[in-house]
Amino acid sequence: MRSIGEMARDSGLGVSALRFYDRAGVLVPAWVDPVSGYRWYEPEQLEEALLLARLRRAGMPLADIRLVLASWSGTDSDLVRKLLEAHLRRLEQGLSDARREFSALRVLLDQRENPMTSLRIATLRLTIAAPELAAALDTVRFAASADPELPMLGGVLFDIEGENLHVVATDRYRLAVARASVAGHDGHDGSRVQVIVPTPLADAMRALAHGEGSVRLSLDGDRVTLEAGDRQTAGQCLDHDFPDYRRLLPQAGDRRALVEVADFREALQTGPVRRDETGTHDLSVLRVTDDGTVVLCADGDAGDPDRVAVNRDFLLDALTAGARDQLVLELTAPTAPIAIRRPDDESGFSILMPVRLED
Numbered sequence: 612m613r614s615i616g617e618m619a620r621d622s623g624l625g626v627s628a629l630r631f632y633d634r635a636g637v638l639v640p641a642w643v644d645p646v647s648g649y650r651w652y653e654p655e656q657l658e659e660a661l662l663l664a665r666l667r668r669a670g671m672p673l674a675d676i677r678l679v680l681a682s683w684s685g686t687d688s689d690l691v692r693k694l695l696e697a698h699l700r701r702l703e704q705g706l707s708d709a710r711r712e713f714s715a716l717r718v719l720l721d722q723r724e725n726p727m728t729s730l731r732i733a734t735l736r737l738t739i740a741a742p743e744l745a746a747a748l749d750t751v752r753f754a755a756s757a758d759p760e761l762p763m764l765g766g767v768l769f770d771i772e773g774e775n776l777h778v779v780a781t782d783r784y785r786l787a788v789a790r791a792s793v794a795g796h797d798g799h800d801g802s803r804v805q806v807i808v809p810t811p812l813a814d815a816m817r818a819l820a821h822g823e824g825s826v827r828l829s830l831d832g833d834r835v836t837l838e839a840g841d842r843q844t845a846g847q848c849l850d851h852d853f854p855d856y857r858r859l860l861p862q863a864g865d866r867r868a869l870v871e872v873a874d875f876r877e878a879l880q881t882g883p884v885r886r887d888e889t890g891t892h893d894l895s896v897l898r899v900t901d902d903g904t905v906v907l908c909a910d911g912d913a914g915d916p917d918r919v920a921v922n923r924d925f926l927l928d929a930l931t932a933g934a935r936d937q938l939v940l941e942l943t944a945p946t947a948p949i950a951i952r953r954p955d956d957e958s959g960f961s962i963l964m965p966v967r968l969e970d
Contacts (some may be wrong), residue, residue: 612641613657615650622660627885629660637677638663656784659683668887671698716794735804735830738794739776741839744828745820746934747778747789748813753928755810756782763851767813769828769835770856772803776828779856783964785925786859787932790958794825807849808835815844840862859962866899866917866942869954872930882907887922887966894966895923897949899942919945920966929961 619626632638633650638651638659652660659680666676675694682690727815748767761783768779776791808816816837820826829836836845843892883891896908898917908918919942930938941950945965952960 612651612653615640615652616729618652618657618660621657622664624664625886626661629902632663633671637673637680643723650769669698670702702922735771737771737776737828738754738825739791739828740794741820741822741824741826743791744826745817746958747776747791748817748820749934750789750932750961751778751780751787752810752817753780753932754782754785754787754961755813757810758782763807763849763853766807766849768805768807768808768853768856770803779853781854781856781859783961784922784962785929787858787929787961788856788959804830805853806830806833808850809846809849812844812846815846819844830966867906868899868903868940868942869937870905872933872936872938874928876930878907879927883909884923885920892966894920894925894968895926896920896968897940897942899940905940908964916945917942918968919947920968921949921963922923922966925963929963932961933959 615626615629618624619629624632629638629650633640633961638656641653641656642651643649644651645881662683663676663680666679667865670693675698679691679694682688687760752768755767758764764780764782768777770777770779771793774793776793777785778790778791779786781787781790812835818840819837819839824839827838829838830848833848833850834845835848879895882895884895886892887894896918898906898908899917901904910919926949933951933953935953935955937954939950939952939954941952946967949963950960950962
């Protein structure tokens with residue numbers, strides 16, 4: 612017989628997924644040790660597990676998957692074929708509906724202008740404290756996208772308004788925002804200006820903004836320059852529109868927890884994890900108790916309505932970027948973003964998108 616670990620390895624489903632499918636009655640192990648609760652599978656169940664993995668990747672509902680698995684080994688394959696064809700028709704209809712809606716959205720996009728991003732400025736020069744700019748870039752850098760299909764996210768947004776500079780980065784799954792004060796500016800009436808600094812240039816700026824003193828940020832059309840003493844780095848801004856990040860910012864969560872970062876990091880690294888649906892990422896499942904303590908949930912907590920799942924590596928990155936011994940975690944609902952804030956500075960924070968759990 613195959614252990615659950617061997618079945619997970621050979622099928623690609625993952626141990627937590629196999630446990631879920633057992634509880635759902637989709638793929639039940641041949642024998643469960645009454646003492647340890649360990650699951651064991653017959654060798655021929657590997658074919659069912661591989662079939663289940665294919666059907667889930669195709670997005671088939673669990674109710675239909677049960678019928679496919681129940682009929683797969685029988686002599687009459689008509690039901691299996693009809694279920695597969697019906698699901699394919701649903702997918703094709705869904706794709707047709709999505710194409711129609713996307714076409715309408717493209718028309719709307721062509722008819723409107725985005726006033727939030729402006730590269731059409733003559734000259735703007737700002738003076739910023741080097742430690743503030745360095746800290747702001749450190750706070751957001753981890754969230755910058757590396758997806759070549761979304762070039763507008765492949766940089767750091769510099770959002771300048773009045774006496775404040777906000778730097779922002781997002782890759783859709785996480786978003787980070789930080790603020791730096793503007794000590795002085797020339798050639799600007801204080802109206803809002805946004806430019807997207809490519810990630811390599813933002814990294815070069817961070818390297819330049821070390822130590823004490825001030826740095827000078829200059830914008831000239833679509834070119835941005837950072838000067839520190841007699842050194843400088845410069846380059847072209849990205850010719851794209853950045854999402855209106857202010858619409859993405861969460862309200863204060865109703866469940867807040869002050870965590871000791873070192874202890875929480877160790878708990879994340881050694882505590883229970885489960886795999887996501889693709890089997891490629893580790894998830895940490897969190898819950899904030901009534902007394903404000905963060906608990907890492909195990910599989911035995913299935914069904915807890917207050918659980919929130921998050922990519923563990925993303926959460927660890929956010930803890931590092933927070934650069935504090937203590938951070939505040941805010942949770943609202945299993946489908947709402949998780950906010951990580953600094954207890955002493957509300958201007959620097961990040962949000963992480965939750966991951967939907969199967970059970």
